[in-house]
Amino acid sequence: MTAAESASRSAPASEPGAAVEFSGVSRHYPGGVRALDGVDLRIDRGEMLGIVGPSGSGKSTLLNLLGTLDAPTSGNVRVFGYDIGSLTDDQLSALRARSIGFVFQQFHLAPNVYAVDNVADGLLYSGVPARTRVRRALRALERVGLADRAYHRPHELSGGQKQRVAIARAVVGAPPLLLADEPTGALDTVSGEAVMRVLRELHGDGVTVVVITHDRELAADLPRQVEVRDGRVLTDSGTPKEPDTSGVRKGAGR
Template sequence: MTPVLQMDDVVKRYDGGVHAVRGVSLTVEAGELLAVVGPSGSGKSSLLHLMGALDRPTSGTVRLLGHDTAAVDDRRLSAMRATWIGFVFQQFMLIPHLTAVDNVAAGLIYLGAPPAARTRLATAALRRVGLGHRLDHRPQEMSGGEQQRVAVARAIVARPPLVLADEPTGNLDSAAGEGVLSLLRELHDEGTTIIIVTHDNGIADALPRKVEVFDGRIRFDGRASEALT
């Protein structure tokens, strides 16, 4: 089976000679749940941008479902992101004046879904994350945990094979954060491939696979328990 994500000897270098990613090779198979963990400045954010086709490598290859992200034009790359990847960000990124349904439905505009279908699918996604009672609420009318659940619903509304969660609990208290992590585990149990990018080793240690990044390189890749031996 084709991996969901495959990175081969990937380098990302910015102007001024800054090496954010240094020769990273990483394969993520369908149905995996893993954390990419590292301190601030370790290169994990640059790695996230490459994984999510938000940026292209300076050298090396990034493949999404077998497709080289550097070999397609910007329009095709945007379509790949919209269809194959759901993003969850620390800051929620919700539109303040829109209801939960409309925030989730907005992500389907790029896929060409008609308005009625967008509303139906957005409603189903919100119910899936336990927010069927918040459909018409705006972000300021919801708690932080509820807003992040709306963000998760937006990420999964098109049922992408891969969800990238960037510090998804960073702005939440411990109870709300655990709720979001439980939701991501449920989505994984249903077959979605989940990559959580975090600085929190506690989160990483609780997942089946842990990838430690430091100074732009992977220094550990395996089960969290193996990193402690």
């Protein structure tokens, strides 16, 4: 039995529409640090939201729990029905591999490697044959508007293009949940807007997109905003609103 199959058998079912559920979640660290304190949060499948707050508010801890990179000190975190506190490391790795894509502020692209190969690396541990990995990587680059940059190396790409390559790598395996940590933090305004257009298009395709940011203006343009401070949810707009897609064109921007 594979780790994924074992996780499937042991995991209780989530509510039908839930991608992620936090129930009374706290995360404490040595020295009395309470990074999260009794958080309740539900993210439905297909939502797009921003988790916003200043440095030290608990955003990074939330990201680690959403991405199954950490477990709560108390309370329950369920990701697509799996109680992450009850899974083994192998089961958590399997869950991440098939269900979660990560995008970070720094692009983490291998230097002197073509964009298509950087994207294909997102499938290295999936058991997919090399030729199929390249084919899927080319499709993922087309999806983010970079089909014409497939055989360019990182130093030949703009900052916005590098981030779109990183997004393509995150979604090449078609995960239903995408976690974007400060995805525009290292970009100029024009490039940042292009990256956000890509994230909105992915959301339009049915991907659950969570953007972690300190930028209130960016978060305000998203369908839902969750504000965290001192390890607690301060406000939650709750009911998603339709994003402003005026002027959105696939692959627009640099």
